[in-house]
Amino acid sequence: xxxxxxxxxxxxxxxxxxxxxxxxxxxxxxxxxxxxxxxxxxxxxxxxxxxxxxxxxxxxxxxxxxxxxxxxxxxxxxxxxxxxxxxxxxxxxxxxxxxxxxxxxxxxxxxxxxxxxxxxxxxxxxxxxxxxxxxxxxxxxxxxxxxxxxxxxxxxxxxxxxxxxxxxxxxxxxxxxxxxxxxxxxxxxxxxxxxxxxxxxxxxxxxxxxxxxxxxxxxxxxxxxxxxxxxx
Amino acid sequence: xxxxxxxxxxxxxxxxxxxxxxxxxxxxxxxxxxxxxxxxxxxxxxxxxxxxxxxxxxxxxxxxxxxxxxxxxxxxxxxxxxxxxxxxxxxxxxxxxxxxxxxxxxxxxxxxxxxxxxxxxxxxxxxxxxxxxxxxxxxxxxxxxxxxxxxxxxxxxxxxxxxxxxxxxxxxxxxxxxxxxxxxxxxxxxxxxxxxxxxxxxxxxxxxxxxxxxxxxxxxxxxx
Amino acid sequence: xxxxxxxxxxxxxxxxxxxxxxxxxxxxxxxxxxxxxxxxxxxxxxxxxxxxxxxxxxxxxxxxxxxxxxxxxxxxxxxxxxxxxxxxxxxxxxxxxxxxxxxxxxxxxxxxxxxxxxxxxxxxxxxxxxxxxxxxxxxxxxxxxxxxxxxxxxxxxxxxxxxxxxxxxxxxxxxxxxxxxxxxxxxxxxxxxxxxxxxxxxxxxxxxxxxxxxxxxxxxxxxxx
Numbered sequence: 192x193x194x195x196x197x198x199x200x201x202x203x204x205x206x207x208x209x210x211x212x213x214x215x216x217x218x219x220x221x222x223x224x225x226x227x228x229x230x231x232x233x234x235x236x237x238x239x240x241x242x243x244x245x246x247x248x249x250x251x252x253x254x255x256x257x258x259x260x261x262x263x264x265x266x267x268x269x270x271x272x273x274x275x276x277x278x279x280x281x282x283x284x285x286x287x288x289x290x291x292x293x294x295x296x297x298x299x300x301x302x303x304x305x306x307x308x309x310x311x312x313x314x315x316x317x318x319x320x321x322x323x324x325x326x327x328x329x330x331x332x333x334x335x336x337x338x339x340x341x342x343x344x345x346x347x348x349x350x351x352x353x354x355x356x357x358x359x360x361x362x363x364x365x366x367x368x369x370x371x372x373x374x375x376x377x378x379x380x381x382x383x384x385x386x387x388x389x390x391x392x393x394x395x396x397x398x399x400x401x402x403x404x405x406x407x408x409x410x411x412x413x414x415x416x417x418x419x420x421x422x423x
Numbered sequence: 424x425x426x427x428x429x430x431x432x433x434x435x436x437x438x439x440x441x442x443x444x445x446x447x448x449x450x451x452x453x454x455x456x457x458x459x460x461x462x463x464x465x466x467x468x469x470x471x472x473x474x475x476x477x478x479x480x481x482x483x484x485x486x487x488x489x490x491x492x493x494x495x496x497x498x499x500x501x502x503x504x505x506x507x508x509x510x511x512x513x514x515x516x517x518x519x520x521x522x523x524x525x526x527x528x529x530x531x532x533x534x535x536x537x538x539x540x541x542x543x544x545x546x547x548x549x550x551x552x553x554x555x556x557x558x559x560x561x562x563x564x565x566x567x568x569x570x571x572x573x574x575x576x577x578x579x580x581x582x583x584x585x586x587x588x589x590x591x592x593x594x595x596x597x598x599x600x601x602x603x604x605x606x607x608x609x610x611x612x613x614x615x616x617x618x619x620x621x622x623x624x625x626x627x628x629x630x631x632x633x634x635x636x637x638x639x640x641x642x643x644x645x646x647x
Numbered sequence: 648x649x650x651x652x653x654x655x656x657x658x659x660x661x662x663x664x665x666x667x668x669x670x671x672x673x674x675x676x677x678x679x680x681x682x683x684x685x686x687x688x689x690x691x692x693x694x695x696x697x698x699x700x701x702x703x704x705x706x707x708x709x710x711x712x713x714x715x716x717x718x719x720x721x722x723x724x725x726x727x728x729x730x731x732x733x734x735x736x737x738x739x740x741x742x743x744x745x746x747x748x749x750x751x752x753x754x755x756x757x758x759x760x761x762x763x764x765x766x767x768x769x770x771x772x773x774x775x776x777x778x779x780x781x782x783x784x785x786x787x788x789x790x791x792x793x794x795x796x797x798x799x800x801x802x803x804x805x806x807x808x809x810x811x812x813x814x815x816x817x818x819x820x821x822x823x824x825x826x827x828x829x830x831x832x833x834x835x836x837x838x839x840x841x842x843x844x845x846x847x848x849x850x851x852x853x854x855x856x857x858x859x860x861x862x863x864x865x866x867x868x869x870x871x872x
Contacts, residue, residue: 268639268642273668273669320593320596323592323593324590324593324594326589327589327590327593328590330586330589330590331586331589331590334586335576338668339667339668340576343642343643344576344643346642347572347573347576347639347642347643348573348590350635350639351569351572351573351594351632351635351639352594354631354632354635355594355597358597358624358627358628358631359596359597361597361624362596362597362600362601362624363600365600365604365620365621365624366600366604419668419669419670427747427748427750430744430747430748431748434733434736434744437735437736438733438735438736441735442735497733497735500732500733500734501729501730501731501732501733501734501783502729502730502731503731503732503733505706505725505727505729505731506725506731506745506748507748508706509704509705509706509720509723509725510720510745510748510749511719511720511721511749511750512748
């Protein structure tokens with residue numbers, strides 16, 4: 192009886208994840224309307240500015256994923272529950288994917304806007320350094336055979352990595368003052384239509400992220416259970 | 424020998440210096456890095472102070488990896504790690520002991536790196552020796568705090584130095600940026616921002632990661 | 648020696664169960680270790696004897712249950728397969744280091760005397776890296792004796808020792824018991840060690856299959872395989 196309930200619970204989780212992914216997909220499709228038709232074309236940059244609508248949500252949700260890694264790592268150290276570890280691993284993977292997207296689009300943006308593929312922009316540099324840290328985190332997870340030790344070490348690294356974010360950002364900003372500024376800081380004022388579009392994009396990517404995260408989490412959970420069957 | 428972290432560090436240093444390899448390897452690697460880097464500029468041209476500072480800290484970073492790998496592998500030979508864990512002392516003492524011995528080894532390596540960048544990279548102007556040494560000491564503190572924490576994970580399995588460096592280097596970025604910036608200041612390129620604000624950043628880094636290490640070290644070293 | 652309720656309990660396990668990840672190692676182990684007694688831990692390979700000793704010594708925290716002991720860490724010693732020896736230090740240097748870790752005030756003269764007890768008289772200043780397995784284990788025993796432990800954990804300490812060393816080890820263990828130490832002893836050679844024990848505990852099928860006197864254990868049909 193209890194087992195059946197657990198299964199039912201798992202299934203409802205699965206359908207929730209599915210619903211989130213579908214909703215996210217639909218919302219992303221809808222957001223195309225906002226991006227291409229609703230929002231005006233930017234005067235100086237032209238069509239390329241549309242990258243922004245992918246860049247910003249990816250960067251934000253990537254950072255939020257890293258924050259989830261941080262929280263789940265703390266949770267793991269407190270509770271020692273493998274589920275927390277699986278959540279951290281899933282969030283790190285998705286976060287890495289998103290920050291890759293953010294970096295690629297950011298680089299394209301830089302090329303068009305400032306005529307250089309890479310510039311020491313504090314936000315961009317922070318994103319790159321975080322990318323390195325979390326790539327290292329995932330490599331580490333692969334390379335330690337002892338699972339108990341791997342989880343522990345990964346959790347510690349997951350905490351350290353996020354603690355480092357403000358320092359990385361601060362140092363990147365201070366570093367820039369050495370170099371001549373390649374560009375003036377971006378103007379803050381967005382057209383209202385652009386703002387709506389950004390919000391739509393952030394929300395739809397958020398739905399997709401939540402769904403993906405749940406799927407990946409479930410996958411890792413099942414994978415571990417299957418591996419446990421072998422180990423008995 | 425009352426203070427146990429000190430006793431631990433003394434034991435480590437005795438073992439490392441008796442064997443030699445544990446200190447010669449990082450020194451050699453660092454010197455090679457500095458020498459190879461000197462090839463990056465045409466003969467007769469000056470290497471910018473900032474580049475010299477960067478290579479100094481790069482050599483130091485590699486030394487951090489090698490030094491802590493050596494230090495923690497000392498406990499692996501006959502599982503002395505378990506003996507230490509069973510000893511009546513906080514696990515953090517082990518972190519402290521390793522950080523201390525790591526600091527001494529790192530400073531030893533830097534004694535060789537410093538003349539090397541002066542000789543090979545033609546840096547002959549030093550604005551303030553006390554300031555420069557103080558800066559080095561301060562940044563080394565942050566390096567060994569992180570190194571001693573994450574170096575502990577390298578013990579007892581096949582994870583190699585390369586894995587440790589992939590994980591540790593990006594974490595050290597704020598510290599390295601500060602080191603390079605302040606280093607170029609002390610090497611005469613006085614324009615390098617304000618050393619004061621970098622100093623604040625280094626202190627914040629050290630405080631944050633010393634605290635984190637004290638809390639997190641038992642998880643890395645004490646279990647499984 | 649008679650074991651009774653009036654004797655001081657040095658260590659108590661209260662329904663201890665342990666898992667590695669999801670896998671059960673053993674469950675519901677409850678026992679008491681009395682002052683001046685030897686508890687022999689036996690069981691087939693992989694029964695979790697080493698894990699149980701690690702839990703008793705405080706190295707591992709059990710998933711369920713409690714380990715209760717009034718003996719401070721300073722008075723607890725561990726002797727296992729691993730010798731905890733630094734090959735780069737001399738025999739004396741090793742002892743001195745561990746004495747430091749236990750904040751023990753002890754003169755070199757006394758340390759040399761302990762080394763003599765374990766038969767390492769001529770090797771005091773010899774580098775421990777040159778020691779054979781048996782000698783290293785003797786040095787490890789010297790470390791344990793140096794601590795004058797009230798609680799001793801022995802995890803197959805005789806592995807790799809020759810006959811003379813084994814006898815010396817046994818004599819030292821019995822002397823420690825005489826002095827009031829409580830001893831937990833994981834053994835592979837049951838026949839040899841059973842006579843020394845006051846209590847036997849047999850771990851099998853993830854649980855405590857037997858806990859009692861050696862005499863009663865002998866009566867059991869063919870369990871001591």
